[in-house]
Amino acid sequence: MxxxxxxxxxxxxxxxxxxxxxxxxxxxxxxxxxxxxxxxxxxxxxxxxxxxxxxxxxxxxxxxxxxxxxxxxxxxxxxxxxxxMPEQEGHKKDMLGESPIFQTEIGMYGTVLPEFERILRQAGDDDKLYVDCIYHSLKPRQVMIFEDLVEMGFVVIRDREVNLDEVRCVYSKLAKLHAASIKVQHEQPTILKGYTNGLFDMPKVLEEPFIGTGMTFFLELLEKEPELRKYKAYFESIKGDLLQRLKDEWTQMRQNPKPDQYYVLSHGDFHLRNMMFKHKKETGVFEDVMLLDFQMCNISPMTNDLIYSIYMLLEPQQRRDHWEELLKHYFSVLVETLKKIGYKGEMPTEAGLWQRFHQRKNSHFFLLSTFLPLMWALREKATDFGELLQNEEIRRNSSFLEGYVKDVTILLPRWEKLGYFKNT
Incomplete structure (x- = not known):
């Protein structure tokens, strides 16, 4: 094949x-x-x-x-x-068939990303944010056609851990994407009108069993591991309404958006498999990364992509030792780019970023309990993602994988130290 x-x-x-x-x-x-x-x-x-x-x-x-x-x-x-889009009857089509993800991505490749790159080029920045889309259509069927990045030397990293240089470059690209979107919101807001569909605007996805069972399996893990048992009471207290809290936060953000400098066009699905990496053929030296899959892009706080990346992009050792350094790198590139492209609005501050990052504790809990075990399961080459989503026993087993358990034993004390478990 x-x-x-x-x-x-x-x-x-x-x-x-x-x-x-x-x-x-x-x-x-x-x-x-x-x-x-x-x-x-x-x-x-x-x-x-x-x-x-x-x-x-x-x-x-x-x-x-x-x-x-x-x-x-x-x-x-x-x-x-x-x-x-999926045409065969089955889970994938049922879950995604009525979603607006293709309309979103076509708009991104057709209008938004070219404008972002124009802004960067005008400021002397030659970074490439996206691969060229040579054809797109919504009717009679939803389809997009791209130049093949593999032919340009890009690959998906599957057989090893992504290293720090590669991750720094990923955050640099994200920062430039976010910075351009801040300038566009400030100067040409109509370009980004309508980019409001994120995970919590997709009811069929939220009805998926994996969304509901993540916290159940997480509580089973906390009960099983003696050093984690002290956290069980807190998570039992929020289990029943965690998803509703997240929905309410999202609705509040949509209905009463804050006119501040921390709202960006978020990627919306910022994980490792949504990017491809290029290295020099002769030496193996890292050259570039290309971001992919702009189907979930939406106007939301920049912390959405950053928190998501902690669990869906970083390797375990990077989550343990480097996440603060990496997010500081992101922020430095963000501010530098905003200045370079001539943004005239109020600048975000690093203190403001961290404040917003830690206010989103419910997002951390949701991703830690529900999404991170799936990422650990996908590290096993034999894992079928569709089966993982649909098979409760496979998902339960993913919550007890040795690597995931170690991850949780590192992350929970960190969030405790930061005050995440206070009832405020």
Missing amino acids: SGNPDTSINDFNADELVAPEWLNVEFITKVLSEHEKAAELKVTGLQFSPASAKGDHYASVMFRAKVEYTTRKGAATKSLIIKT
Whole structure:
């Protein structure tokens, strides 16, 4: 399937093994002839394969197309990544079929990200925030087509831990994305109008069993581990209304947004598999990172992405020893970029950032209990993400993985020291 002898069909999502009928020579010819402005373009060879490995994504279906074609300029080849919504009946389609994620992402690639890059270029910053989208459509089906980052030397990190240099670069890119969005909100607010759909605007996702059982399994863990048992009473006291508290916080933010400098266009799903990394082929020296999957982008406090990243991006040792340093790095790049691009509004302060970060303790508890064990489960290559979401016993087991237990024993005392368990 992938051209790699070490892979098999079990390494890929089942709905990405065979391309749908509409994904054919005629469609690819239309896309490429429009993109290259070559009406005479003729596709002479076309091969589809899954675009990525199982566990890399879930909110869409993705194929890689290897295309051979001719134009007046001669013969050429191109590798494309094709992203579409689930068509096969099943859990993925039920959970995501009516969500606005494609509208959001098309708007990001078509309007918002180009404007952000224009602002950076005007200030002399050549960082690339996104891969080029050469085609998009909502009807008759939702589909986006991108240049293939693998062909440019980018890879998803799966077989090792991401290192500090790579993570710093990730936070730099996020800071520049956030900074550009602050300037746009201040000067061109209509561009970002409508970017309001986050996790708590997706009722079908919130009804998923994994959302409801995370805290139950977390309490079982606290009871089982003697050194964690002292925290059980607190979490039992918030178990019944934690999700409602988060929903209420989100509703309050939407209905009564604060006119302050800490609201940004958040990525919304800032985890390791939503980015690809590039290293020099000859030396292995790290060069760049590309952020992916802008389906969940929404206007919200910058702490949304930062808190999410603690649990969904950082490696365990980085969570233990480096998270404050890394967020300070993010903030320094944010302020530096705001100054560079000529932002005229009130500047955020580091003290203000930390205040807001620690006020969001319910988000920490939710991610720690419900999302982090899933990330630990995905470190196991055999884990099927769809099965993980749907199988209660697999999810329960993920809450008792040795690495996750160690993570919790480090994080809870830290949050206790910061006052997270006071009833205020």
